[in-house]
Amino acid sequence: xxxxxxxxxxxxxxxxxxxxxxxxxxxxxxxxxxxxxxxxxxxxxxxxxxxxxxxxxxxxxxxxxxxxxxxxxxxxxxxxxxxxxxxxxxxxxxxxxxxxxxxxxxxxxxxxxxxxxxxxxxxxxxxxxxxxxxxxxxxxxxxxxxxxxxxxxxxxxxxxxxxxxxxxxxx
Ligand code: NAD
Numbered sequence: 570x571x572x573x574x575x576x577x578x579x580x581x582x583x584x585x586x587x588x589x590x591x592x593x594x595x596x597x598x599x600x601x602x603x604x605x606x607x608x609x610x611x612x613x614x615x616x617x618x619x620x621x622x623x624x625x626x627x628x629x630x631x632x633x634x635x636x637x638x639x640x641x642x643x644x645x646x647x648x649x650x651x652x653x654x655x656x657x658x659x660x661x662x663x664x665x666x667x668x669x670x671x672x673x674x675x676x677x678x679x680x681x682x683x684x685x686x687x688x689x690x691x692x693x694x695x696x697x698x699x700x701x702x703x704x705x706x707x708x709x710x711x712x713x714x715x716x717x718x719x720x721x722x723x724x725x726x727x728x729x730x731x732x733x734x735x736x737x738x739x740x
Contacts, residue, residue, distance in 0.1 A: 570590055570593060570594045570596065570597050570598070570662060570663065570664045570665070570666055570684070571597075571598045571600060571655070571659065571662040571664070571665045571666065572586065572587065572590060572597055572598065572599050572600070572665075572666045572667070573600040573602050573642070573655075573665070573667060573669075573672055574599070574600075574601070574602060574667075574669075575601070575602050575603050575606075575612060575619075575696065576599075576601055576619045576622070576623060576696075577611065577612050577613060577614055577619070577696050577700070578613075578614060578619070578622055578696065578699065578713055578717050578721060578726075579619070579622050579623050579626055579713065579714070579717050580694050580695075580696060580699055580712050580713045580717070581689070581690070581694050581712060581713065581714070582688075582689045582690065582691065582694030582695065583694075584626065584630055584714065585686075585689035585690075585694070586666065586686045586689065587599075587627075587632070589686045589687070589689075590666050590684065590686070591636075593664070593684060594663075594664070595636055596636055596637075596638075597636060597637050597638075598637075598638045598640060598659050598660055598662055599623060599637060599638065599639045599640070600640050600641075600642045600655065600659060601616055601619050601620060601623070601639065601640065601641045601642060602642050602644060603643075603644050604616035604641040604642060604643045604644075605643045605644060606644075608729060608733050609733055610700065610704075610730065610733050610734045611697075611700070613700065613726060613729055613730045613733060614721075614724075614726065616641040617641075618720065618724060618726075619641075620639055620641060621720060622716070622717045622720050622721075623639050624639060625714075625716035625717070625720065626713075626714040626716050626717050628716075629714055629715065629716045630714060638659070638660055640658065640659055642655065642658060642659075648671065648675060649675075651675050652675050652676060652678075652679040652681070653679070662681075663681075663682065664681060664682035664683065664684055665681050665682070665683050665684070666683075666684040666685075666686060667683070667684075667685070668685055668686060668688070673685065693712055694712060698712075699712050699713065700730060703726075703727050703730050704730055704731060704734060
């Protein structure tokens with residue numbers, strides 16, 4: 570089963586999706602998308618940082634790492650061939666898990682089974698909301714696994730996010 574996402578950063582919503590997916594199969598390919606993007610307000614963390622966050626969080630949460638592939642995938646301009654591009658890069662997969670409407674559409678067009686997970690506390694477990702909290706100085710740590718919070722602090726991720734949001738325009 571394929572679970573594509575940006576994981577900017579990995580949060581407990583993603584962890585709940587992964588637990589849910591394990592009801593349907595025992596091998597999960599986590600495709601880290603948009604690997605070319607980092608140092609941006611919507612995409613602050615590099616592909617390598619996201620790989621480490623995911624691996625450390627899976628270990629910390631007690632998942633069996635032998636069930637997972639964690640694969641970085643740069644975006645391409647051609648949505649219509651994205652799924653065949655993934656097929657060329659990734660181990661074989663039989664189903665795609667997502668709530669992202671574009672991902673669902675593209676997977677269905679290529680006749681993949683699509684698993685749509687329930688929302689897990691979307692009011693809190695949302696990358697956008699967590700990044701907003703980081704920017705505004707609110708508490709964000711409880712929405713991500715401790716290892717993810719630790720890595721973000723080690724790389725001065727909050728300051729990077731703040732710097733990425735600045736402009737050199739004079740008001
Ligand atoms: P994301 O990290 O925001 O979310 C990953 C998945 O988790 C999504 O399916 C999302 O709906 C789900 N999720 C998040 N919080 C949840 C919660 N609380 N409860 C339940 N589910 C939750 O990542 P994303 O933006 O969906 O990532 C899609 C990736 O695929 C991007 O990198 C995108 O660029 C890539 N993509 C690329 C192309 C292309 O290259 N042409 C085309 C389509 C998609």
